[in-house]
Amino acid sequence: MSCSRKPEEQVIKLLEEKYANLYINNETHKREVIKELDEYLQKKPIDDNNIEEIRQILNRINDGHVVIFDGRKEKNLRFQSGLNFVKGAYEVRSCPTCSPVIPEDKYEIIGIDGLSLSEYLKKNHNTVAGSTEWGRNYRLVRLLEESTSSTPVALKLKSTTGKVLSTMINWAPSQMQYKPCVSSERLKNNIYKLNIYNLWCDEGKDNVSREGVYENFKRQFDEATAGITDNDRIVIDLRENGGGGDLEVEYTVNAFIEKPVMLYHYKYLRKTHPGKRKWIEKFWPFRLSLWSQDEYDYTRPIHRPKKTFYNAKIITMVSHGCFSSCESIASVLKEEKRTALVGSKTHGGAGDPVIFPLGETPFSINLPTCITWQYKDHFYEGEGVMPQLVSEQDPKNKEDTVLKLAIDQVLKDKQ
Numbered sequence: 083m084s085c086s087r088k089p090e091e092q093v094i095k096l097l098e099e100k101y102a103n104l105y106i107n108n109e110t111h112k113r114e115v116i117k118e119l120d121e122y123l124q125k126k127p128i129d130d131n132n133i134e135e136i137r138q139i140l141n142r143i144n145d146g147h148v149v150i151f152d153g154r155k156e157k158n159l160r161f162q163s164g165l166n167f168v169k170g171a172y173e174v175r176s177c178p179t180c181s182p183v184i185p186e187d188k189y190e191i192i193g194i195d196g197l198s199l200s201e202y203l204k205k206n207h208n209t210v211a212g213s214t215e216w217g218r219n220y221r222l223v224r225l226l227e228e229s230t231s232s233t234p235v236a237l238k239l240k241s242t243t244g245k246v247l248s249t250m251i252n253w254a255p256s257q258m259q260y261k262p263c264v265s266s267e268r269l270k271n272n273i274y275k276l277n278i279y280n281l282w283c284d285e286g287k288d289n290v291s292r293e294g295v296y297e298n299f300k301r302q303f304d305e306a307t308a309g310i311t312d313n314d315r316i317v318i319d320l321r322e323n324g325g326g327g328d329l330e331v332e333y334t335v336n337a338f339i340e341k342p343v344m345l346y347h348y349k350y351l352r353k354t355h356p357g358k359r360k361w362i363e364k365f366w367p368f369r370l371s372l373w374s375q376d377e378y379d380y381t382r383p384i385h386r387p388k389k390t391f392y393n394a395k396i397i398t399m400v401s402h403g404c405f406s407s408c409e410s411i412a413s414v415l416k417e418e419k420r421t422a423l424v425g426s427k428t429h430g431g432a433g434d435p436v437i438f439p440l441g442e443t444p445f446s447i448n449l450p451t452c453i454t455w456q457y458k459d460h461f462y463e464g465e466g467v468m469p470q471l472v473s474e475q476d477p478k479n480k481e482d483t484v485l486k487l488a489i490d491q492v493l494k495d496k497q
Contacts, residue, residue: 088441089443090128092438093123093128094119096447100351100438102350102351102450103147104116105351106453107461107463107464108464112145115139115140115142122135123136128440133445138209141209142207144212145212145213146213146217146405146406146431147406147433147450150447150448151437151446151448153444153445159256161228161231161232162254162257162258163177163226163229163253164178165184165226167224168475169319169321170322170399170401171401172220172223172475173475174188174189174191174237174239175187175189177251180250180252182247183249184239184247184249187480188241189241191237191238191239193237194226194235194237195235196236202222203222206222212429212431213431213463213465214427214464214465216466219402220401220429228256231253235251236248236249236250236251237249237250237251242478260285260286262279263280263282263298263326264305265277265302266306268309269317269489271493273489273492274314274317276306276316276319277306278319278408279322280323281331281334282299283295283296283326285298292327296329296333299327299329299330300333303337303387304388307337307391308389310389310391315394315395315396315397316394317485318397318399318415319399319485320398320404323403324408325405325408326407328407328410331414332382334411335414336386336390337386337387337389338396338415338421339381339392339418342380342381344379346432346454347376347378349375349376350451351451352371352373395492396415396420396492397489398422398488399424400412400467401426401428402426403429404428404429405428405429406435409430409431409432409456410462412428412467413457413467416470417457422471422491423467424471424491425469425474425484427467427472428466430462430463430465431463431464432461432462432463433450433453433462433463434454435450
């Protein structure tokens with residue numbers, strides 16, 4: 083790619099030549115969005131004045147991995163609403179900073195800014211990217227908790243008692259505390275709940291090396307699993323896990339499966355993977371495949387925790403919030419018959435995303451560079467992983483109904 087190419091031209095070229103998911107799951111729609119973006123960029127540059135409109139157009143591709151980043155921290159101030167969401171669901175639990183205050187309970191969101199929830203989601207479908215309908219809905223509602231805008235929003239809620247109330251979200255600059263990537267808690271009946279929230283453990287710090295991120299995850303994972311005994315049954319919670327690194331996936335899977343197993347089956351676009359392209363192809367007189375040869379990644383013993391749990395009974399909770407490499411863990415454990423998945427279908431996204439800088443601007447674009455299968459020729463992108471036991475969190479019940487179902491299942495049979 084020429085160094086002299088304008089950032090606006092560079093974005094379109096990257097999408098056409100590096101974006102692997104362009105060629106699967108409703109290709110026509112994605113190409114229409116890219117054409118729309120091209121027409122926009124011919125009139126307006128990539129700068130602070132236009133970046134939000136550019137992001138909105140890109141989001142219409144509906145791929146959670148396609149994101150434009152701003153490298154300047156001071157230009158990317160995040161805001162926080164104070165909303166507390168119910169884990170694994172779309173419902174609100176409380177909001178002490180809303181006006182009026184939302185007291186502790188479980189509230190179904192029935193309206194936003196004067197529209198019903200379904201109308202709001204339909205109108206604002208381009209606000210956030212998601213490969214699937216369930217993924218888009220999940221991300222849209224989660225934006226109410228954390229935003230890059232401080233514009234007030236009106237919520238209409240219905241409590242477990244049937245009471246309808248209205249409140250106003252007024253965002254404030256984010257002061258969110260760092261949440262550990264892995265934690266655990268012991269429940270009744272020898273049930274050990276392992277919470278894996280994140281597969282990228284920079285611990286809220288800047289400029290942490292890749293090795294440091296992985297070491298952080300291993301330390302937290304080892305500490306969280308240290309209390310598991312041979313008599314325990316394990317419930318893994320992946321419901322809020324937005325993904326992260328492949329090494330973290332290996333480390334997690336290796337704690338529960340002793341033999342090497344396949345993590346990914348994938349193909350790179352030839353233009354994105356020069357190491358797979360032979361010089362002779364440039365002079366070959368016949369049309370070559372768009373894709374490089376099939377490749378496979380397997381778990382490796384070097385990425386195995388010292389303490390493993392090969393015999394423990396496991397149930398894993400998933401939701402629309404389980405995205406990217408989180409979906410890999412869910413898929414492998416399911417396909418290797420190591421666990422039953424409980425909850426809702428996962429988000430649906432993968433593909434070795436790579437960040438490409440855009441010329442001399444502070445912006446860069448993130449794109450999946452390969453197509454990835456989970457199993458039986460089903461792509462991660464746009465497909466997701468379906469649990470064996472489908473269960474949405476019940477907004478009328480204060481109890482974590484998905485967790486209750488997981489506990490019931492893990493107690494059913496002894497191993």
